[in-house]
Amino acid sequence: MGFGTIIAGIYFVAVLIVSGYVVTDTVSRMSNTSYESVVSASSIQLAQLRSSASITGILVGSGADEIYVNLTNTGNLKIVSSDFPQIDVILTYTDNSTGLTQTHWCYYGSNDITQDRWSLNSAIHPNPFPAVVNPLDWDPSKTLSITIELAQPSVIMSGSTGYLKIVLPQGSSTAQTFEG
Amino acid sequence: MQVVISTAILLIATIIAASVFTAAAISELYTFENTFKQLGARNEAVFGSNIAIIGETNESSPNRIIIWVKNIGTTSFVISGSANGSDEQYWDVFITFPNGTYSRFAYCPTAQNACFNVSLLNAVGTPGLWQTGETVQLTIYTGSIPAGAYQVSLSLSNGVTAQDNFSF
Numbered sequence: 001m002g003f004g005t006i007i008a009g010i011y012f013v014a015v016l017i018v019s020g021y022v023v024t025d026t027v028s029r030m031s032n033t034s035y036e037s038v039v040s041a042s043s044i045q046l047a048q049l050r051s052s053a054s055i056t057g058i059l060v061g062s063g064a065d066e067i068y069v070n071l072t073n074t075g076n077l078k079i080v081s082s083d084f085p086q087i088d089v090i091l092t093y094t095d096n097s098t099g100l101t102q103t104h105w106c107y108y109g110s111n112d113i114t115q116d117r118w119s120l121n122s123a124i125h126p127n128p129f130p131a132v133v134n135p136l137d138w139d140p141s142k143t144l145s146i147t148i149e150l151a152q153p154s155v156i157m158s159g160s161t162g163y164l165k166i167v168l169p170q171g172s173s174t175a176q177t178f179e180g
Numbered sequence: 181m182q183v184v185i186s187t188a189i190l191l192i193a194t195i196i197a198a199s200v201f202t203a204a205a206i207s208e209l210y211t212f213e214n215t216f217k218q219l220g221a222r223n224e225a226v227f228g229s230n231i232a233i234i235g236e237t238n239e240s241s242p243n244r245i246i247i248w249v250k251n252i253g254t255t256s257f258v259i260s261g262s263a264n265g266s267d268e269q270y271w272d273v274f275i276t277f278p279n280g281t282y283s284r285f286a287y288c289p290t291a292q293n294a295c296f297n298v299s300l301l302n303a304v305g306t307p308g309l310w311q312t313g314e315t316v317q318l319t320i321y322t323g324s325i326p327a328g329a330y331q332v333s334l335s336l337s338n339g340v341t342a343q344d345n346f347s348f
Contacts, residue, residue: 007195011194011199012198012201014202015198018206022206022210022212027216030220033220033223034220034224034227037228040224044228044230082304085302085304086314088235088250102237103235103236105248105317108302165235169313170252171250171252
């Protein structure tokens with residue numbers, strides 16, 4: 001009788017230990033997952049806070065179908081060249097032929113002349129400048145020179161006011177008006 | 181002899197009872213663990229999700245409101261063109277019009293009134309996957325676009341929401 005009670009007791013203690021382990025392990029894993037999620041969310045917010053840019057120059061080309069823009073990285077975050085396609089350029093202008101206001105999202109590096117598009121200004125070397133470090137990347141305080149080309153045959157109406165918004169890959173943005 | 185048999189029977193009965201209890205307890209504990217794992221995975225997806233409406237415009241013939249939405253979180257979303265189906269059918273787009281009316285727009289892959297569709301503009305990663313830093317264009321087809329103040333709200337399948345006010 002006593003022997004059976006001892007074995008049963010050992011069995012129940014073993015069950016309690018296994019149960020305790022499973023519960024502890026589950027809570028530990030969940031805590032880790034939650035911790036990593038919060039850290040990840042915080043790092044997103046931090047990246048947004050650390051990224052910033054300013055439009056330091058806008059010039060409409062002589063044909064009124066191109067806009068040259070200088071953007072200075074005023075944040076503390078480097079934007080690598082592979083992230084340039086994730087920069088959003090949204091252009092609002094008055095079309096000379098229709099007199100209507102147009103707002104278009106511009107495609108990066110596109111050769112499709114039926115789309116509004118933007119690219120690095122090929123006349124500027126190096127670009128971003130100055131290329132003291134990381135010649136391909138847009139480091140803090142460096143300036144990126146871009147060209148926005150309108151979908152053909154659109155032309156910006158002379159004397160009209162346009163609006164340019166630039167959104168960085170992390171979500172922070174800058175905007176400025178310009179004269180056509 | 182009788183005492184030995186009684187002891188053996190009681191021992192076997194105790195072991196069987198303990199085994200049944202153990203099996204039931206372990207089964208319930210694994211269910212509990214799986215539930216918590218799923219909860220953790222969902223928390224990770226929601227905490228890592230963040231989107232921002234970065235611009236709006238309107239076009240005519242047919243009348244449509246276009247909004248651009250950027251993925252600024254770490255969670256990717258499956259959209260049309262992916263081998264894994266699409267997620268947009270679970271998205272909700274709400275627009276408050278200048279006269280105060282409030283409409284929900286459903287996803288339709290083709291251009292239809294009172295519907296929206298989605299296109300990925302600057303995909304640099306996996307096709308059909310809306311990843312970090314990428315922007316989608318939502319085209320919302322509506323009967324008329326009167327001048328005035330609007331509000332748009334987009335809610336994704338995991339409950340993450342972005343909202344913006346604009347005017348035409």
